[in-house]
Amino acid sequence: MNRKQQYLAKHGRVRQSATSYLSLILKAGGDKSSPNVCGTMSTKQDSLWPRTIAHADMDAFYAAVEQLDDPSLRGKPVLVGPRSNRGVVLTASYEARPYRVGSAMPMAKARRLCPEAAIVPPRFDRYQEVSRTVMDVFATFSPEVEALSLDEAFLDMTGSEQLFGEPKAIGRQLKRAVYEATGGLTATVGLSSTKYVAKVASAYGKPNGLTVVPPKQAKAWLAALSVRWLWGAGPKMQRRLHDLGLRTIGDVAKADPKFLYKELGKAGPHFHALAHAEDPRAVTGHQGGKSIGSEHTLSTDTADTAEIKRHLRRSAETIGRRLRKKGYFALGVGVKLKTADFQLLTRQRRLTEPTDVTEKIYSVGVELLKVFDHQGPFRLVGMAAHALVRSEEQTQLNLFGGSARQRRLEAAIDDLSERYGANIVHRGNDLARPSRARLAATLDFLDDDSVD
Numbered sequence: 001m002n003r004k005q006q007y008l009a010k011h012g013r014v015r016q017s018a019t020s021y022l023s024l025i026l027k028a029g030g031d032k033s034s035p036n037v038c039g040t041m042s043t044k045q046d047s048l049w050p051r052t053i054a055h056a057d058m059d060a061f062y063a064a065v066e067q068l069d070d071p072s073l074r075g076k077p078v079l080v081g082p083r084s085n086r087g088v089v090l091t092a093s094y095e096a097r098p099y100r101v102g103s104a105m106p107m108a109k110a111r112r113l114c115p116e117a118a119i120v121p122p123r124f125d126r127y128q129e130v131s132r133t134v135m136d137v138f139a140t141f142s143p144e145v146e147a148l149s150l151d152e153a154f155l156d157m158t159g160s161e162q163l164f165g166e167p168k169a170i171g172r173q174l175k176r177a178v179y180e181a182t183g184g185l186t187a188t189v190g191l192s193s194t195k196y197v198a199k200v201a202s203a204y205g206k207p208n209g210l211t212v213v214p215p216k217q218a219k220a221w222l223a224a225l226s227v228r229w230l231w232g233a234g235p236k237m238q239r240r241l242h243d244l245g246l247r248t249i250g251d252v253a254k255a256d257p258k259f260l261y262k263e264l265g266k267a268g269p270h271f272h273a274l275a276h277a278e279d280p281r282a283v284t285g286h287q288g289g290k291s292i293g294s295e296h297t298l299s300t301d302t303a304d305t306a307e308i309k310r311h312l313r314r315s316a317e318t319i320g321r322r323l324r325k326k327g328y329f330a331l332g333v334g335v336k337l338k339t340a341d342f343q344l345l346t347r348q349r350r351l352t353e354p355t356d357v358t359e360k361i362y363s364v365g366v367e368l369l370k371v372f373d374h375q376g377p378f379r380l381v382g383m384a385a386h387a388l389v390r391s392e393e394q395t396q397l398n399l400f401g402g403s404a405r406q407r408r409l410e411a412a413i414d415d416l417s418e419r420y421g422a423n424i425v426h427r428g429n430d431l432a433r434p435s436r437a438r439l440a441a442t443l444d445f446l447d448d449d450s451v452d
């Protein structure tokens, strides 16, 4: 039984799949009880949806949690951030957004623009808790959930029509489930056949929206949107595109890819493909944009579990040390194995609480090792920490609990490693058999420049 079949067996609720649905590209009313629903018409759905990808993002997440917990804040402009004028707004409730305030704006400026807003200091522990609830809901919809941050994720819903119905029905159920599980928070959901279009569709429907873009109509739907909706086009790139006479995504789709490459380098063909609604990336279960990894290409391929575990431990040590040094905690851990015939296999897991503890990362790695179907031999063993969150946020939480002693021990090891080199300290069980990886190529990587 593959994972999807196992999932279907476990959640064996079967619904009649709708074969067609009607909707229009329209934005209907926007109150909390009736979501915005946008979409287009499709007929023989199965053949038109090679993949079904949902993107879900909570509305004004931190501010909405504050309004949920304190009814006196409901319906009012709320800024989450420090009460002092120093620092920035983390987010603004939708009631505050008409005043043109939002995330990352200096608090002093936001208070000037929206003097009547209530200023609420952040409660990260509470946001983590709600995030776990939301991610748990997502996990009941799909075995493939890729969390991008605390409040947003991609869900691969391909083949789930039997269970949840047509895409619009999936979106409705997802929104309802989040609303019910959190006691009243809304998410905006986009559905299409690529990650890119699903994400644009959800941003388009903000707040409390549901936007369904059938793949056949994705290109036409994108065409009217401004180039600022192109993934990866920041303000500087948008100006550059405007200078080239490209104002809409449709303009980019029509442009000659060679011209785009000449003017924009590698970004040119990338934008051209997005403008054609082409985005082959799969929902990976990868836990976030930033990651820290460490992998070893072995001098001799191995199928020996004890040997593989030793490599995992070395990777976990490197990752833990780098997380602590850079001030990050990981919400997800992954294991990567490359078979002797160069097949790349990965498995990820979301943690119940963020960690920077080597032992924890290693123990999740060992658990993940059990869920690989392949027996080896493997030529590469690696681990990565995903969905990194800043430790300043975490220090406000009482996360360490039982692992406080372990953290102190690991801080002492970091100190020794810093002074005498990474190999100076080895755990007793590593000394019994020296690892072959010492002779092997090592790649410690940082997936996203912004981590540095």
Ligand code: DCP
Binding pocket: 057, 058, 059, 060, 061, 062, 063, 089, 090, 091, 092, 103, 104, 151, 152, 206, 207
């Ligand atoms: N956040 C932050 N600093 C930022 C951006 C966001 O601390 N520069 C936090 C606060 C947000 C949460 O992350 O509530 C989620 O970010 P989103 O970008 O999803 O923004 P919101 O959920 O607040 O609003 P939206 O409805 O636009 O998704």
Ligand code: MG
Binding pocket: 057, 058, 059, 060, 061, 151, 152
């Ligand atoms: Mg959000």
